[in-house]
Amino acid sequence: MAGAQSIALIGAGRMGTALAKGWLAGKKTPDIRISDPQPSAEVAGWAKAGTVTLNPDPSPVSILVVAVKPQVFPKVAESLKAWIGPKTLVISIMAGIRVKQLAERLGTDRVVRAMPNTPGAIGRGVSVFCTMGKLAAADTAATEKLLAPLGDVIGPVDEKHMSNVTALSGSGPAYVFLLAEAMADAAEAEGLPSDLASKLARLTVAGAAALLEESGEAPGALRKAVTSPGGTTQAALDILMDDGGMPRLLRQAIRAAANRDRDLSRDTD
Ligand SMILES: NC(=O)c1ccc[n+]([C@@H]2O[C@H](COP(=O)([O-])OP(=O)(O)OC[C@H]3O[C@@H](n4cnc5c(N)ncnc54)[C@H](OP(=O)(O)O)[C@@H]3O)[C@@H](O)[C@H]2O)c1
Incomplete structure (x- = not known):
């Protein structure tokens, strides 16, 4: 992860925390901002130690990772726009939310839909991702790098496969x-x-x-x-x-x- 990169993680539940753990274990710790109304003791501990910033005011970041439940997404989508600038790549790990829905609700085409799984918590997971049309090579590389701490990364695949991917490796x-x-x-x-x-x-x-x-x-x-x-x-x-x-x-x-x-x-x- 490039040193200057800033990542905002929205939702630090099981999956979000697994991702953040992987980023923190990397050689160069990125600037990680976490938004979660009720952070776990582990996440609060990271904030106390100064390795992440917890619930800061939103401002545009390099990568916005959306890891809330799919049912929560429509309620928070509007507020997420404050994290998105012209250079922001959005990566969603939410089940069932299509890239088109992400793009429409968040007002950007630079979106990736990824499906990780829970063995990612010990670096033994697999994540599959798809994109909105053709993503720039740098964005694909950034996606792979961001998901790599969870294990294998496969993609981009055609979005039509994502429901079956979710049913197979996600669940x-x-x-x-x-x-x-x-x-x-x-x-x-x-x-x-x-x-x-x-x-x-x-x-x-x-x-x-x-x-x-x-x-x-x-x-x-x-x-x-x-x-x-x-x-x-x-x-x-x-x-x-x-x-x-x-x-x-x-x-x-x-x-x-x-x-x-x-x-x-x-x-x-
Ligand atoms: N678990 C899996 O195996 C798996 C696999 C692949 C993909 N996913 C996807 O990953 C996403 C997260 O799943 P999970 O299992 O990690 O769920 P989770 O443990 O419930 O995590 C979601 C987190 O988001 C927080 N949150 C709720 N509203 C928020 C808001 N407005 N702003 C910021 N944070 C908010 C929740 O806090 P509260 O608990 O206080 O509500 C919780 O900490 C889901 O979309 C799911 O489809 C999960």
Whole structure:
């Protein structure tokens, strides 16, 4: 991040805080201004230590990052204009708010819509972004740099993909957490002690994810490699992959999440 760059972060919740943490961990700390009516103790601590400015009067910045809930955006959009000057790049991480809506409500075409995910809090997330028409190369580079502390950055992609991106990588960590939760609950119901079930589920999901990443193999190939015909894994997969099983449920779940993203867009029109 360039030393002279100023960043205003609107909304320091889970995602906004994860972003700010990444910027603060960089070599050159940018001038970070945070706007949040009820900042967490962590954010208040940064302000006390002088590493960020909390709730200053708005004035045009290099990059404006909008990280409030999508439902809050229409209420605050007008007031955000005070942060925007002719050189300001706007990056929104709000689900469901389209670039056109950002541009119209904020009065600028220099807008980026990004979708990060919560593993970004430990630098292991993935962010996907799209832009309003063709963005200047410098703005694309600034977007990549700004999101890099959260992990991988992919884009620009066509905005028509953003609802499915949101449903897959944006909401996806919750599906994996549910898997760990349900696996532990099921084993406990079969008689395994609760703490052992939780520990094994956590280690299994984390280990499988690490293997998936490190081996570079397709998930289907890794699944087949641990499934001997007539064995224990096969017995479980026969249930999970049955009609109405996991693939079908996930198809419905991803569609529901993508539809919710589209609803949020419509609610903002
Ligand atoms: N969590 C995810 O997995 C995820 C993934 C990708 C994208 N996103 C997107 O990221 C955005 C933030 O999500 P989040 O999970 O970080 O939500 P969050 O924890 O609720 O964060 C939103 C923050 O904005 C604050 N806020 C509310 N009104 C404000 C205002 N007028 N000015 C400044 N700040 C205000 C909230 O304060 P109060 O709590 O006091 O209201 C809260 O601290 C959402 O648009 C979401 O779609 C989230």
